Amino acid sequence: MSDETLLSKVLRDEDRLLALRRTGLLDTSPEETFDRLTRMVCRLLGVPAALVSLVEADRQFFKSAVGLPQPWLLRRETSLLHSFCQHVVAAGEPLLVQDAGHHPLLSGNLAISELGVVAYLGMPLITPDGHTLGALCAIHTEPRAWTSGDAAALRDLAAVTMSEMTLRRLVVEMVERGRREAAEHEATKARVRRLEALRRLADGVGHDLAGVMQAVQSGVRLAGARLGHDPATAQSILALVNDVARRGGAVAQRLTAFAPRGELRPEAVEVAP
Structure with a gap:
C-alpha cells in the first residue's frame, strides 16, 4: 500500500x-x-x-x-x-x-x-x-x-489537550443520554434503562478518567521540571492541570444524575420466608 x-x-x-x-x-x-x-x-x-x-x-x-x-x-x-x-x-x-x-x-x-x-x-x-x-x-x-526536551514538553501538553477533549465528549454524551431518558414515559422500563446506561457509562468513564489522571500527572511532571528555574511557567502549567482536574471532578459529579434516587426506609423482615 x-x-x-x-x-x-x-x-x-x-x-x-x-x-x-x-x-x-x-x-x-x-x-x-x-x-x-x-x-x-x-x-x-x-x-x-x-x-x-x-x-x-x-x-x-x-x-x-x-x-x-x-x-x-x-x-x-x-x-x-x-x-x-x-x-x-x-x-x-x-x-x-x-x-x-x-x-x-x-x-x-x-x-x-x-x-x-x-x-x-x-x-x-x-x-x-x-x-x-x-x-x-x-x-x-x-x-x-x-x-528531546521540546518533544517531551509538547507530549505532556498534548496529554492535557486530549484530556480536555475527552471531558467534552463525556459531557456531550451525558447530556444526550439525559435528554433521551427525559423523553421516556414508561417509569419501570426507564429505570432499568437508567441502570444499564449507568453501567455502560461508568465502564467508559472509568477508562476516560484514567486518561485525565494521566494528563494531570504529565502536567505536574512538566511543572516540576521548571519549578526551580522558571516558577512563573510552572505556575501557569499547574493552573492548566488544576483546570483539567476540576473538569474531571465535575464530570464525575454529573454521573450522580444517572443513579437511581429514592428514600431509604428500614423495615423489619421475616428472614425465613
Whole structure:
C-alpha cells in the first residue's frame, strides 16, 4: 500500500471520523481553555505559532490557533494541501521536521509558502480507544533542530489537550443520554434503562478518567521540571492541570444524575420466608 493510499484510508476511516464528530468541537468558536494550551506551547518551546488541529477527511479545523498569518488565523481551517498534521494522524506518531523545504514528504506542501511553516513539531491527539483525531503542534518560520526536551514538553501538553477533549465528549454524551431518558414515559422500563446506561457509562468513564489522571500527572511532571528555574511557567502549567482536574471532578459529579434516587426506609423482615 502506497503512503498516499494509507493516508487516505486512515483519514477517511468512519470510526475515526465518528469519534472526531463526537467531541463536539468541530466548527466551534475559540475557547480560552484551548487557547491557553497553544499559548503555553509557544512559551515553553519558544515558537511563534501553535495549533490544536482536528483533521477531517478533506480539511483541518483549528480549535485553537496562535501566530498564524491572515487570512488563515481568521478562517481557522485549511485544506489538506496545507496540512502537516494529516501525516501525524496517518502515522499516529509524533512528526519532527527541521526544515520542511528539504523534507521528502512535505517539500511541496502549501503550508510552507502560504502559512510560513518551516520547522514543525506535532504530537498526535489520540482517544482512549486509539483514534487519532488531530495534533497539537509547534511551528517555527525558520529551520529548527528540535530537542528531546521540546518533544517531551509538547507530549505532556498534548496529554492535557486530549484530556480536555475527552471531558467534552463525556459531557456531550451525558447530556444526550439525559435528554433521551427525559423523553421516556414508561417509569419501570426507564429505570432499568437508567441502570444499564449507568453501567455502560461508568465502564467508559472509568477508562476516560484514567486518561485525565494521566494528563494531570504529565502536567505536574512538566511543572516540576521548571519549578526551580522558571516558577512563573510552572505556575501557569499547574493552573492548566488544576483546570483539567476540576473538569474531571465535575464530570464525575454529573454521573450522580444517572443513579437511581429514592428514600431509604428500614423495615423489619421475616428472614425465613
